[in-house]
Amino acid sequence: MANNIVKSFSVIGGDLRQVHLAGLLASEGYNVYATGFDRDIEVSKDVIRLRSAEEAVHKSECVVLPLPYSIDGVTVNAPFARTPIPVDEVIGAAGKGTIVVGGKLGDALTEQAKSAGIKLVDYYKREELEVLNTIPTAEGAIQIAMEELPITIHGANCLVTGFGRVAKTLCDRLKALGANVTACARKYADLAWIKTLGYNAISIPALEHSVSNFDVVFNTIPCVVLTEKVLSKLKKDCLVVDLASKPGGVDFEIAGRIGIKTVWALSLPGKVAPLTAGAIIKDTILNIIAEEGLR
Amino acid sequence: MANNIVKSFSVIGGDLRQVHLAGLLASEGYNVYATGFDRDIEVSKDVIRLRSAEEAVHKSECVVLPLPYSIDGVTVNAPFARTPIPVDEVIGAAGKGTIVVGGKLGDALTEQAKSAGIKLVDYYKREELEVLNTIPTAEGAIQIAMEELPITIHGANCLVTGFGRVAKTLCDRLKALGANVTACARKYADLAWIKTLGYNAISIPALEHSVSNFDVVFNTIPCVVLTEKVLSKLKKDCLVVDLASKPGGVDFEIAGRIGIKTVWALSLPGKVAPLTAGAIIKDTILNIIAEEGLR
Amino acid sequence: MANNIVKSFSVIGGDLRQVHLAGLLASEGYNVYATGFDRDIEVSKDVIRLRSAEEAVHKSECVVLPLPYSIDGVTVNAPFARTPIPVDEVIGAAGKGTIVVGGKLGDALTEQAKSAGIKLVDYYKREELEVLNTIPTAEGAIQIAMEELPITIHGANCLVTGFGRVAKTLCDRLKALGANVTACARKYADLAWIKTLGYNAISIPALEHSVSNFDVVFNTIPCVVLTEKVLSKLKKDCLVVDLASKPGGVDFEIAGRIGIKTVWALSLPGKVAPLTAGAIIKDTILNIIAEEGLR
Amino acid sequence: MANNIVKSFSVIGGDLRQVHLAGLLASEGYNVYATGFDRDIEVSKDVIRLRSAEEAVHKSECVVLPLPYSIDGVTVNAPFARTPIPVDEVIGAAGKGTIVVGGKLGDALTEQAKSAGIKLVDYYKREELEVLNTIPTAEGAIQIAMEELPITIHGANCLVTGFGRVAKTLCDRLKALGANVTACARKYADLAWIKTLGYNAISIPALEHSVSNFDVVFNTIPCVVLTEKVLSKLKKDCLVVDLASKPGGVDFEIAGRIGIKTVWALSLPGKVAPLTAGAIIKDTILNIIAEEGLR
Known part of the structure; x- marks a missing residue:
């Protein structure tokens, strides 16, 4: 979907921060589809969990990748997933005009997204996230x-x-x-x-x-x-x-x-306060969407 | 010794707090004799370590017992000591007029000290220690x-x-x-x-x-x-x-x-900040001595 | 009136602090009668202004005198009043069981109130007022x-x-x-x-x-x-x-x-922040009434 | 004088801030010559007061003008001076290589200084002054x-x-x-x-x-x-x-x-805390001199 107000998010993989941000987005009234949280993790009941990343991406106007989006550049960074989620599957499923946000996105992914007509934004580069x-x-x-x-x-x-x-x-x-x-x-x-x-x-x-x-x-x-x-x-x-x-x-x-x-001591936010860190990413994503005029 | 300005302390047993207060007292110019720190503990070079509690007590105008002074009521609370230090040995060695300070001193010890002509003060009951x-x-x-x-x-x-x-x-x-x-x-x-x-x-x-x-x-x-x-x-x-x-x-x-x-969470000071806790006890002991007119 | 839940207050004289506390009491739903605010002073519309202190006192379960209640011991301290309000008139009008509160009440007034069966409380002696x-x-x-x-x-x-x-x-x-x-x-x-x-x-x-x-x-x-x-x-x-x-x-x-x-610098609260000072007196009076079981 | 370590300052006119900065510079060991403080103003004994701005400027490697340096663009802003001090006299007396600092210096003065080979710096534009x-x-x-x-x-x-x-x-x-x-x-x-x-x-x-x-x-x-x-x-x-x-x-x-x-409320520093404001200007001037390699 594209060029509309964002009403749905898909949250693809990630750690406790992503689990928490999925719940927070749902509590603010968005439709939230999540995949990659198979292990013994408590996810908000308001989040709709799907087996297929493709399906989740299809249902949403905004796709949320983790921070960092990938360790190996091939699969999504998804420590709670039972089966790997290829980055290509996610990008391939995202229609033209979809917003994809994630952390520490590299040049290769940026190029790939551009040629697919996907709006790609790295929330890790946002100053308000750095501040918070x-x-x-x-x-x-x-x-x-x-x-x-x-x-x-x-x-x-x-x-x-x-x-x-x-x-x-x-x-x-x-x-x-x-x-x-x-x-x-x-x-x-x-x-x-x-x-x-x-x-x-x-x-x-x-x-x-x-x-x-x-x-x-x-x-x-x-x-x-x-x-x-x-x-x-x-x-x-x-x-x-x-x-x-x-x-x-x-x-x-x-x-x-x-x-x-x-x-x-590196990457402290996700380690010492994953819920707060998830809330900060959530706020930043909503700012990105507002700036794109889609909120 | 007695009725004089206190110039010497003996520190008998205790944990890191006592090790630290011994060093602090020495750095303020007092003669400090310590016993009960046999294990692999770093003690300030300015502290004179003695094998015998009796000797340490004899050499000092003020005897410092730990907090609490004893777990069993019989031996001094000395986790770093190789051999037990009987409370009776300390009290017996203290001459008339000696000041003995310690923490959580009970009625029995108070009685014993009184009849021996020893000035016994429980620093754990001091308000400034509670505040700090x-x-x-x-x-x-x-x-x-x-x-x-x-x-x-x-x-x-x-x-x-x-x-x-x-x-x-x-x-x-x-x-x-x-x-x-x-x-x-x-x-x-x-x-x-x-x-x-x-x-x-x-x-x-x-x-x-x-x-x-x-x-x-x-x-x-x-x-x-x-x-x-x-x-x-x-x-x-x-x-x-x-x-x-x-x-x-x-x-x-x-x-x-x-x-x-x-x-x-009980007894946090000694657990989370033993050096600070030792400094607080040291300050309190010096206040006690000043109040007795011996500083 | 007496022995009931306090529903009505009379505010007799005082400066901006009393003007403000009258308005605050009214905004909390009490019936508030005020006298002694004749000059060009803005009083809350919810406060019922009366010419007669006697009438105001009659209509209320709790009478509020200023801080200090009187300068000369004879008339109520009422800088905004056109005509003096004798303290005796106020005490005389207060029925048995009425609560009279004021600041810096002396022994004479206390005696007078006692023999009239009036409950007299000096809010200036309350610790919470001193703290605030x-x-x-x-x-x-x-x-x-x-x-x-x-x-x-x-x-x-x-x-x-x-x-x-x-x-x-x-x-x-x-x-x-x-x-x-x-x-x-x-x-x-x-x-x-x-x-x-x-x-x-x-x-x-x-x-x-x-x-x-x-x-x-x-x-x-x-x-x-x-x-x-x-x-x-x-x-x-x-x-x-x-x-x-x-x-x-x-x-x-x-x-x-x-x-x-x-x-x-004396008596700063009434000088530098009369509205805050009035709110503090109001809170203290409500505490007094609660303690008396009349709130 | 020029191209040397600054050892002497002349302070030409200004209000209490300049009086105070003159004293502070003197207390740090600099030779300080001041002019324009004729009225009933207490100036530090360590400051050498001169009648002639020309003489003061001649004796110093750094000339300090007030903030703002002038109200009318013609005379130095010197509320405590008995006789006006022409800006041209100051600039004319400054030799090649002299540093002249002041506040709110305009384009005209900058041009004039440039052609005279004078290093002119506006301390009011310095970020550290704005911060402090x-x-x-x-x-x-x-x-x-x-x-x-x-x-x-x-x-x-x-x-x-x-x-x-x-x-x-x-x-x-x-x-x-x-x-x-x-x-x-x-x-x-x-x-x-x-x-x-x-x-x-x-x-x-x-x-x-x-x-x-x-x-x-x-x-x-x-x-x-x-x-x-x-x-x-x-x-x-x-x-x-x-x-x-x-x-x-x-x-x-x-x-x-x-x-x-x-x-x-404009220009508060000079009004509410002239001594602090003078100290801030002094610190900023010393930073300027350090940056020029002359400290």
Whole structure:
């Protein structure tokens, strides 16, 4: 179907986040068809479960793929499915004008969708999803620090490197718990925000001279800022939580050699709060549909 | 020794909290003798480790027993000791006028100390320790909720029953993380504080009519307020964290039958943040000594 | 009337707070009769205005006097009234069993009411009113500091002396605005709360050695803690806001001689937020009635 | 002088902000020459006051003009000067390579400086100054609301229109004081930030249907969003504080006709917190000098 207000969704594969978003879409009055949730998973009664991905896609104006949409590029990422769901089957079943949304869609799929006349949108690239995902990411980082540290967050000397989205939310929560929060950034405007929001500010070049007193360092910069020079100045029992995507911000080899405990925490939203993460994806999909004028 | 400014402490047994407080006292310039830390435990180099409890006690003006001081009433609670340390040996070695501090000291020990001319003080009964312990308790409770819930604390509907010390700190931290916090109390003055501090207030009699929307309930009242009537009104996936000492505030049998997940979390400070808990005990001991005019 | 559920109130005199509470009671469905609001004051249309205090009292089960109920002890405190309202007229008109509530009621009136069989309650003595009044008091104190200081509250070094009700709320708000907040108290338990809530703690005896860096001092202790010794250590441009009732906490003569700017701010709720203050009195009156079993 | 590390500043005219920044620069070890502060103004003893602007400029590597640098384009904005200081005199005295900084410098001056070989920088255009100025702006807005409203900020329903720099800081402070904060924006990413930071979010198109419950509206959008449609839906006693630069965000004529109280608050930093505003300008100037490699 096409060019109409979206009334039906098909949810094809995914983990608990997709299970939850299917239920949420149904609770908002949409017809929701789901496939790929065969194992012992509780799915909302309002979601219509189908064996065939093809049938589900046919019945819907918007097809929802998981995040990431596929691990191998061939089958849909569907950990709860008993039989694999080929990506081609989904794309092939989607009629011209259908909207297909998913996470971490690559160039190949984009090309394929284009030639099939399918509107393909990667919700993982949407800024509002990135912003809202900072909530579970920040909580996940704090949970790790609570689990690993023998001290409370209250009163702990915490350093957050970088002052992008994740850092902003993380600093807010750490301070709220009573930590002494220091954030470091390069740009004067970011340093100004750090002061305005009540944290201690240090510039990145000054990092190596200023880290000797921290109990925990949260890195959010996706390049190696925690170099040997910096790592060697940390307290021996300082914890490093790296939240940056590959290659990460820590020289892990050196950290290991020096004996600095390091946790590289990736993709926290789906792990620590799958229901919240599913709700965030759902909201983002509805925004996409609204922007296309189909809501 | 006696009637002098305290310059030396002996730390007899205990867990990581005592190990840490020994190191902290030493770093403040006191002579610290420790015994009962034989296993693979890192103790500050500034602490003088002795084999004999008797010797340690002899050398010090203040003797520090653990929390609780004993499990069996006969030997000191010393999980890291290779050989048992009889409580009698410690008390017997303490000269007249020595201060002995410990946690959860009973009537028998108090009597024994009195007749020996020993000044015995239970630091666990000190209000400042109770207040400061609300910090690790609140963080521990939040850590449990983070681990158990599939949603974030941000945006979660949280109920805290009671508005004593632990509840006050817990509400503060939950709200800081972005939760919708409701606290319930009986007294008008407590309800006024709840509003003043920015939480939703409900009176305890209204509890059973007001609980259907909560994602998590933290109980701090040491009598059964989460009765069958209340439990049966909770959402099926609501988490209950009971922070109240025995008998607790939850009808656990009913909760189990209804299928409400319940965590009874006791003695959190020593479990989730032993170093912070040790520092709190240390501060309290120094207050006791100052009050006795010996600091 | 008497011994019944209260359905009607008479509001006799007072300032904007009473005007507002009359309107609020009416909006909750009570019959409200008001007298003493003759001047150019906007009163809710749902309030029935009467010329005669006697008539108003007759028609109601609960009579509301202002805060304070009288300045001279003879007439009701009624700044908006064209003709004086004798207190005796009100008491005389109140039948046996009527509830009369008011603020700062003295012994004489209490005696008079008792012998007339009238239930007299001073709402100004209620703890919940004291607690809720800390909200406008704290905001009023901050407003004064904002008006007087050439710097922002954010980043200002603020000292709050005492850690009672007003201090607790004031510290919370100052910290929220980004101030460096220090509170001072005498008791270890209060100092523990100060740390737990994230403020710097100093003990009162240490005050004179620790005040040289403050930009503003808010006193809440009703005895002279800001002595010559302390005042002389303050920065010359430090502002002192005294929130304590008489005799206040500042040696005003010395402060004047040294040149320390001092503002003695009393009765802030009615001045800075009369509508909020009226709502607080209204809530307190309804609590009183509920406790009497008449609601 | 030129091409050297800046060691000397001349501060030419301005208000209390410039007086304060002169003192701060001197306290950091710079030689500071000031002119234009003839009236009864307290200037730091470490600042060298000169009669002649020409002499001051000659002695310094960096010349500091006020914000705005001039009202009439001819003389320096110097409210405390007894005799006018021509802008041409200052520019004429500045040697090649001198840095001249000031606020709201126009095209004409820029052209003039360029042909004279002077490095001219407008500190008012620097992002870090804009960010830090949100601190006094937000406090000034709150002070106005405190002064104008008969209710407390705590519990007040506050709307902030727009979610740029000023709005972000203002929302943070209002929520901290206990207000119910709603922010409105157009972009999904901004709405996501609004939720992440714990405020209620409404989209700008929905504004006219959602404003009936607010006690105060703070506008930060510099185009008319508070149209007749929106203004007519406000409560009659709602206060509107417009923080947007010209033309402002309020249809003031309609507001006046309807009877909505409006305060148009411009240039708050210099008015409510001149010392803080001076410190912010000082920090920004030092950043400029560092970026030029002259610090």
